[in-house]
Amino acid sequence: MPSAIYHLKLTERLWSHKALLAGICCIGVLAFATIFSNMISGYDPVAQGDLLTDRYLEPTSEHPFGTDKFGRDLLSRVLYGGRISLTIAFSVVFLTATIGLLYGTLSGYLGGLTDSVMMRFVDFLLAFPSIFIVITVVAIFEMNHWLLIPILSLTSWMETARIVRTEVLTLKERDFISAAKGLGYTPVRILFEHIIPNSMTPVIVAATLKVGEVILLESALSFLGLGVQSPTPSWGNIINDGREVLMTAWWVSTFPGLFIAMSVMSFNLIGDGLRQALSPSR
């Protein structure tokens, strides 16, 4: 029996690491392609082609993903759009992780009444139908995709805060923290040198999974015309461009969707893989 259990764990671990590696490779390729998009496609993503001859060209070696209704090269639009979608996603996740980390650490470390009040506030915010609020806010203010970053961040830091707080509550009771207190370290030093670094693992896992969530949310908003605005491409608004021509130009909507699916899948693989690789108890 022990050997069987050992074997199971080993294969599971290998699998998780394989998934992790696959995810990291995919993201690596994607990041490389979006960063060096102008070298790969050789076209300007917003430059219009000849409206008589270049509209809705089928995928060929010249335009691997075809062209859209303005004769713009779709490959360069998808890659450049990916740069925008990924930048938004990473910025939002960086902000949510930072806000959540600070809020959760503070709440957990201070404890007592402050902790209760701070956590009730988180409960209150978590009960909000945040997606509707995001849609409303984005619809009402002048649409600008840099505005998406603070809005999406402000509506999604609460989960991280909760995770961090739980982590800090258990860390606080550990001996090395008492030792640090006994040595007369200031609370700020204890927080930044001992508590925050030790509560990073679940934050990293949650943040990785969050990247995928934000990509999906941003693409949905841009698809509705509430996110990134044309002519600036993003995966969501390119899919919307192809909505009217599904029959005659299938490539416009299909390719950006595949890119969204691939990137979100990779982040989910990395998140799940990290969770398993970083917590040996499972």
Next chain:
Amino acid sequence: MSGFILRRLGAALLVVWGVLSLSFIFLQMAPGDPSSMYTRPGTDQKTVEHIRQQMGLDLPVWQQYLVWSREFCTGNFGTSFMQQRPVSEIFAEAIPNTLRLTVVVFVLQLVIGILLGVLTAIKRDSSLDFILSSVLLFLYSMPGFWLGLMAIMVFSLTLGWLPSSQMQSLVIPDGTLPILWDRIRHLILPASVLAAPLAAHVARFVRASLIEVLAQNYIRTARAYGISRWKILFKYALKNALLPLTALFGVYLPFLLAGAVITEYVFAWPGFGMVTVNAIFAHDFPVILASNFVAAIAVVAGNLISDLLSRAVDPRIRLEPGS
């Protein structure tokens, strides 16, 4: 118990009030006057004033807020700027359509999700598990509106099997059965598209939960007693593995609603989501406010139901979080 329910209701009302106030503040901060959308440029000032008065936009902000709050509490959501009729009337038409879609999706999501979750859990680490889990990961990771467009492209435009939009045909067929069949045909695509990522989520959850339960001691004991595999699975393991799912019902509700918004937009399904999206495009403030309100109520009610359900199915769960 009743004290608990009262406290939770109080908290729920607080959230609903918060949502209302927040969206009111947002709408006030919005640039541009909504009345300008309903008057042609160059309309004389008197007419514009009249329209503003009609829409209640001439009052000071705090009065607008008070009027709105009072009206909301009495169930009067005002008049839509765009459609010139009561918002409650628009919602009364739209919400049943959304319910029809979401109830079907919820059932589909649970049935398919649980089936696939159990299948991948008992066939764990096999090639079937690998393939199914990969498909589930894909469904869970792709954008629903894109899947909708792809489904329209394949099943409506290319194969011509299913209608791509609306809830029924323009020419409604005669007889009860043909009408029912017509409705079902229109429901298949949007329901499957909305259910796919949610079912994938349920399946992943059930798989993890069942694997954990199957590793527990009482299951090993049951096996040692020689009880058959299937009896162990269905009688002992599944019950405990599916319990935590009830806590997720409340979590799925906002996802269902948000998914319905975008699915309805893709499939031109005349429901709550379609109304919301159109209102946002037209800056139709009363409808936007009412949509937020309805969504808030739905989410809060979902959370409440899921708390009570968790409590009902598992008495070990304490009602006072944090105490």
